[in-house]
Amino acid sequence: MKHECECDVDRRKLLIGASAVAAGALVMSNSIAGFVSNAQASGVTKYPYKKLDEQEVGRIAYETYFTKFCAETTITGLFQPLAKSVGEPYASFPLGSLFWAHGGMMGWGTACGTLIGTGMAIGLITSGDATKVTTPKGRAPVPVGDAIINDVIAYYANESLPKYVPAAGKEQYKVKNQSVSDTPLCHVSVGKWMKKEDVKFFGIERKERCARISADIAMYTAKLLNEWAAGTYKPRNEPLANALNNGITSQTNCGECHGANVPTAKS
Numbered sequence: 001m002k003h004e005c006e007c008d009v010d011r012r013k014l015l016i017g018a019s020a021v022a023a024g025a026l027v028m029s030n031s032i033a034g035f036v037s038n039a040q041a042s043g044v045t046k047y048p049y050k051k052l053d054e055q056e057v058g059r060i061a062y063e064t065y066f067t068k069f070c071a072e073t074t075i076t077g078l079f080q081p082l083a084k085s086v087g088e089p090y091a092s093f094p095l096g097s098l099f100w101a102h103g104g105m106m107g108w109g110t111a112c113g114t115l116i117g118t119g120m121a122i123g124l125i126t127s128g129d130a131t132k133v134t135t136p137k138g139r140a141p142v143p144v145g146d147a148i149i150n151d152v153i154a155y156y157a158n159e160s161l162p163k164y165v166p167a168a169g170k171e172q173y174k175v176k177n178q179s180v181s182d183t184p185l186c187h188v189s190v191g192k193w194m195k196k197e198d199v200k201f202f203g204i205e206r207k208e209r210c211a212r213i214s215a216d217i218a219m220y221t222a223k224l225l226n227e228w229a230a231g232t233y234k235p236r237n238e239p240l241a242n243a244l245n246n247g248i249t250s251q252t253n254c255g256e257c258h259g260a261n262v263p264t265a266k267s
């Protein structure tokens, strides 16, 4: 996840593309023209951060879920308050550009969309901070934003969720169970909870659970970003630990798919 490099390359491509268009005396749309002038002023669009109120982030994420689903929802929980406190570029950020990631990307059950939404937000907010951080093990120093995303993913995988309880009168279903997913995979995470709760996927029960998890993930992200902004953030988890430990990109739940015969990766 090299946000900086990828962002820079994309922006450069856009700038080159835009100047080629201008040279060709073609009409640029207002939005592209505005974006280019913004980007040219500073070289790259910055997303200045102001301390977030975690409760407000959770409330917005919870409420947005029922129409926007998991991915657009978590970034909305973070960006809507920042659009108020900071303004641009949050105010005009196309939140809907992340809608597709719901259901672990259009229902394919891969990475939970809550993490794609917050990962995007963390990437945009922290990409200007090149500080590399390590954990006590110090195996893989990574940019601070990557460490924050890694901690949010670990929180998703390791905690009993959902924790969030909506304000009185807001809930659409009274969730009985929490579950630990052991993985950021939508399919496995929601499947474990559905089994425990004994409910189907296409129903308000499961939606209520995912709405609450959206709030949990957006709130935890806000908590870590607040620490980062205050200069007190320290990574909780070893970045890239799974890949380094297992010799293959992975989670920690090997036996759930491989049973007793977990293959050993070539080294």
Ligand code: HEC
Pocket: 246, 248, 250, 251, 252, 253, 254, 255, 256, 257, 258, 262, 263, 264, 265, 266
């Ligand atoms: C979500 C299901 C799932 C989980 C969890 C999972 N795997 Fe796999 N893994 C697979 C599948 C499917 C393949 C492809 C296997 C095949 O085609 O035979 C694979 C392939 C592999 C391979 C390469 C094939 C080989 O035989 O060398 C390795 C190594 C591997 N897994 C190790 C692990 C380890 C270690 C873990 C836990 C850290 C893990 N896997 C967790 C599903 C999973």
